[in-house]
Amino acid sequence: MGIGYDVHELVEGRPLFLGGVQIPHTKGLDGHSDADALLHAITDALLGALGLGDIGIHFPNTDPRWKNVRSTVFLEYAAELARAQNAQIMNIDASLLAERPKISPYIPEMKSAISQALSLPVNRIGIKATTNEKLGFIGREEGIAAMAVACVLVP
Numbered sequence: 001m002g003i004g005y006d007v008h009e010l011v012e013g014r015p016l017f018l019g020g021v022q023i024p025h026t027k028g029l030d031g032h033s034d035a036d037a038l039l040h041a042i043t044d045a046l047l048g049a050l051g052l053g054d055i056g057i058h059f060p061n062t063d064p065r066w067k068n069v070r071s072t073v074f075l076e077y078a079a080e081l082a083r084a085q086n087a088q089i090m091n092i093d094a095s096l097l098a099e100r101p102k103i104s105p106y107i108p109e110m111k112s113a114i115s116q117a118l119s120l121p122v123n124r125i126g127i128k129a130t131t132n133e134k135l136g137f138i139g140r141e142e143g144i145a146a147m148a149v150a151c152v153l154v155p
């Protein structure tokens with residue numbers, strides 16, 4: 001099992017990417033890459049299950065190669081590392097914590113993007129979304145957070 005958590009700040013003038021999908025919104029997530037907190041949490045969960053550190057080790061935010069890169073690149077890389085160990089990704093489950101925008105209409109498209117990046121059937125991918133009941137930085141729409149777990153069969 002691996003666990004992942006990520007958070008990024010919501011700012012004006014950036015596109016919003018979550019789960020590999022661009023979502024129309026007044027703000028986007030700030031970061032070195034596309035700042036897709038959901039894909040970062042899933043990538044960390046996979047790296048954790050493989051005992052291979054975290055996303056910051058593999059993709060330092062000081063490296064210009066990862067500037068504004070789509071985070072599906074990170075997820076595909078984690079899947080490649082799993083394949084290199086003959087490990088099999090069994091399932092992924094994730095929760096998005098966002099006050100706005102409404103996430104549920106985009107979940108099927110997110111599952112499809114993650115399914116493609118990991119070569120994993122969609123019925124092995126769980127994505128849920130919840131608001132933070134207007135509490136804290138998420139409730140004030142200052143940021144969006146994501147949590148994920150990954151079950152990986154490592155020989």
Ligand code: MG
Binds near residue numbers: 036
């Ligand atoms: Mg991140």
